[in-house]
Amino acid sequence: QQPVQSPQAVILREGEDAVINCSSSKALYSVHWYRQKHGEAPVFLMILLKGGEQKGHEKISASFNEKKQQSSLYLTASQLSYSGTYFCGTPRNSGNTPLVFGKGTRLSVIA
Amino acid sequence: EPEVTQTPSHQVTQMGQEVILRCVPISNHLYFYWYRQILGQKVEFLVSFYNNEISEKSEIFDDQFSVERPDGSNFTLKIRSTKLEDSAMYFCASSDDKGAHSPLHFGNGTRLTVT
Numbered sequence: 001q002q003p004v005q006s007p008q009a010v011i012l013r014e015g016e017d018a019v020i021n022c023s024s025s026k027a028l029y030s031v032h033w034y035r036q037k038h039g040e041a042p043v044f045l046m047i048l049l050k051g052g053e054q055k056g057h058e059k060i061s062a063s064f065n066e067k068k069q070q071s072s073l074y075l076t077a078s079q080l081s082y083s084g085t086y087f088c089g090t091p092r093n094s095g096n097t098p099l100v101f102g103k104g105t106r107l108s109v110i111a
Numbered sequence: 112e113p114e115v116t117q118t119p120s121h122q123v124t125q126m127g128q129e130v131i132l133r134c135v136p137i138s139n140h141l142y143f144y145w146y147r148q149i150l151g152q153k154v155e156f157l158v159s160f161y162n163n164e165i166s167e168k169s170e171i172f173d174d175q176f177s178v179e180r181p182d183g184s185n186f187t188l189k190i191r192s193t194k195l196e197d198s199a200m201y202f203c204a205s206s207d208d209k210g211a212h213s214p215l216h217f218g219n220g221t222r223l224t225v226t
Binding site for chain 2: 002029034049091097098099101102103104
């Protein structure tokens with residue numbers, strides 16, 4: 001069952017902050033975040049693992065609330081290069097299985 | 112940095128024809144995946160492959176689809192009899208460990224257009 005993302009889209013001016021949310025109806029082992037620019041492949045940003053381990057990007061942070069089955073991606077002091085569609089991915093079944101992705105959040109950063 | 116490569120970048124085919132999409136995963140990766148993305152929509156899981164066999168597949172991956180690792184480097188997706196609704200971007204991905212705690216590395220995709 002796919003995770004649910006919100007908001008669907010957001011427009012920011014350079015320097016503003018944004019939060020993208022991802023929630024699941026089932027217990028999560030991990031949450032992945034990817035960014036896809038128009039016409040390109042999704043690119044890995046970050047993994048959040050059960051137990052708090054985080055692997056990923058320097059300038060973008062995220063949280064993972066295992067009890068609430070939610071994750072949030074924090075983009076601070078946004079830059080034009082942050083524009084794209086952000087997808088969260090969660091294991092398809094329990095534990096260590098392939099990812100299924102949410103519908104994505106389209107982020108547009110304008111000057 | 113090693114990358115996943117896909118060929119062709121764009122494939123146009125007529126309905127009912129067979130297509131083979133090719134991928135070269137990162138060389139030391141053991142887990143391979145196909146995803147598809149219909150224009151403007153989410154990235155959908157099709158199939159995962161490990162140790163020369165399918166480990167999981169979605170409801171989308173029906174009998175018209177098959178995957179193969181014909182040699183030590185290539186990973187292919189075959190669609191036997193294409194339909195209009197198969198038009199999409201198909202992404203191959205690989206990882207060095209199982210999906211939940213290992214990043215997926217995506218190729219640049221093959222845009223399949225069925226006419």
